[in-house]
Amino acid sequence: MKLLVxxxxxxxxxxxxxxxxxxxxxxxxxxxxxxxxxxAIPDGxxxxxxxxxxxxxxxxADSFDGVLHFAxxxxxxxxxxxxxxxxHGNVVTSLRLLEAVREHGTPRLVFSSTAAxxxxxxxxxxxxxxxxxxxNTYGATKLAIDHAISSYAAAHGLAAVSLRYFNVAGAxxxxxxxxxxxxxxxxxxxxxxxxxxxxVQMFGDDWPTEDGTCVRDYIHVTDLADAHLLALEHAQPxxxxxxxxGNGTGFSVKQVIDTCRKVTGHxxxxxxxxxxxGDPATLVASSQRARxxxxxxxxxxxxERIVRDAWEFTRSRNQG
Numbered sequence: 596m597k598l599l600v601x602x603x604x605x606x607x608x609x610x611x612x613x614x615x616x617x618x619x620x621x622x623x624x625x626x627x628x629x630x631x632x633x634x635a636i637p638d639g640x641x642x643x644x645x646x647x648x649x650x651x652x653x654x655x656a657d658s659f660d661g662v663l664h665f666a667x668x669x670x671x672x673x674x675x676x677x678x679x680x681x682x683h684g685n686v687v688t689s690l691r692l693l694e695a696v697r698e699h700g701t702p703r704l705v706f707s708s709t710a711a712x713x714x715x716x717x718x719x720x721x722x723x724x725x726x727x728x729x730x731n732t733y734g735a736t737k738l739a740i741d742h743a744i745s746s747y748a749a750a751h752g753l754a755a756v757s758l759r760y761f762n763v764a765g766a767x768x769x770x771x772x773x774x775x776x777x778x779x780x781x782x783x784x785x786x787x788x789x790x791x792x793x794x795v796q797m798f799g800d801d802w803p804t805e806d807g808t809c810v811r812d813y814i815h816v817t818d819l820a821d822a823h824l825l826a827l828e829h830a831q832p833x834x835x836x837x838x839x840x841g842n843g844t845g846f847s848v849k850q851v852i853d854t855c856r857k858v859t860g861h862x863x864x865x866x867x868x869x870x871x872x873g874d875p876a877t878l879v880a881s882s883q884r885a886r887x888x889x890x891x892x893x894x895x896x897x898x899e900r901i902v903r904d905a906w907e908f909t910r911s912r913n914q915g
Contacts, residue, residue, distance in 0.1 A: 596827070597621040599659050599701075601647050601692065602666030603640065604631025606774070607707060610767040611663060611820040613637040618824060623659075625650055626666065635770060648688040651695035661703030661827055662696060664689065667737070670776060671711070674732035685736035690743060697751050704744065705826045708757040710812070710839060710880050712738040715873070720881035723759075723837050730873060745835040754830035758885075760840040761812040761878055763819055765901040771908030772816075780851055781813070781902060785909045788861035795863060797848050799870035808848035810877040812841040815895035815904070825889040838889065841880030842896040850898065858902045 598615055602608040603624030608631070615622045616639045623641045636642050643650060647666050655662070667685050668674065674681040689706075696704060711734030712727045729735045741757050748755045764781045766772065772782050786792045800807040822840055830836070846854075849865075856863050885891045895901065 596660035599662045600624045601664045602626055604628055604633060604635050605665060606772045607763055608665035609635040609770045610816045611823050612640050613767060613770055614820040614824060625654060648691040651692045655695045655699040655701050659701050662701055663705045663823055665707045671731045671733050678732045681732050681736045686739050689740045693743060693747050702754055703827055703830045704753055704755045705823050706744055706757045708741055708759045709737045710759045710761045715875050719877050720879045722881045723839055723884055748833055748835035752833045754832045755835040756826035756830050757837045758822055758840055760814055763816050764813050765815040765904040766908035767817045781905055784852055784855040784863060785906055787863050788859040789913050794866050796866050796868040798868050800867045802876040804847055804876055806847050806849045809874060810845040810847045812845050812879045813901055814840055814842055815901050818893040818895050822891045825891050829889050838885040839880040839882055840885055841882050842893055843882060845879035846898050854898050854902045858906050
């Protein structure tokens, strides 16, 4: 298939582009490089540096079999401080992309959504029929895009899939996580191991969990990319399906830090800090629907494997 990958210079987008190439697809990446990296785009992809909202119409006129939409603003804290940046950058851009998809008859769309659309869950693990009550602007914009996709699927016969997940980690060879502003636990802990930070903070150690620290869902980035490929294959015309993706169990903050200590051989000092307002004790997504309907199985769900791959990538970048 000939596929357009928006945001393909970013972390998840670049890994997915690499997996698409490995599967024999023709891949065009469009990215404005506002947060992505040109050297993260896999060799073999055609690259268009452009604003997606402005370029989508011209690009899709060249007859594509599908779009994988990763491009988004994704910092939760920033989304609360600069809502216009998120409503415009995420929702308006996605609406313009959807209009280009409709105009040129592009048959498939896979959207990188988020489990942040659920907010604070009533039940864990979170299933797709859980109430969607996002607690931040980022999650609200992603939910709005999901609603728009449903409308376009119903009205125009689009075959669409949204994938919702929490924490992506690990690396796929030369493609891994590197953000200018890092907010994710595993890369922050690995920065301590590299000497780039003095310590890592644990926000509370008195949560109602097995070891007192928050439990979160982590999914290997390669497993996540593979789910996008399966979603492309299973998308049905006129239907918008939503799937949660996760490891099924979750790992605590202490487990993550201990695993990073084991993998890196570094003591990694950890400081207990006060709880953060709005932090749920446990966030884990159920992947049962994805397993049943997409035949998706996370092959790299072991935490040590996730951390090891992330560490190899981070260390190689640091040495470079």
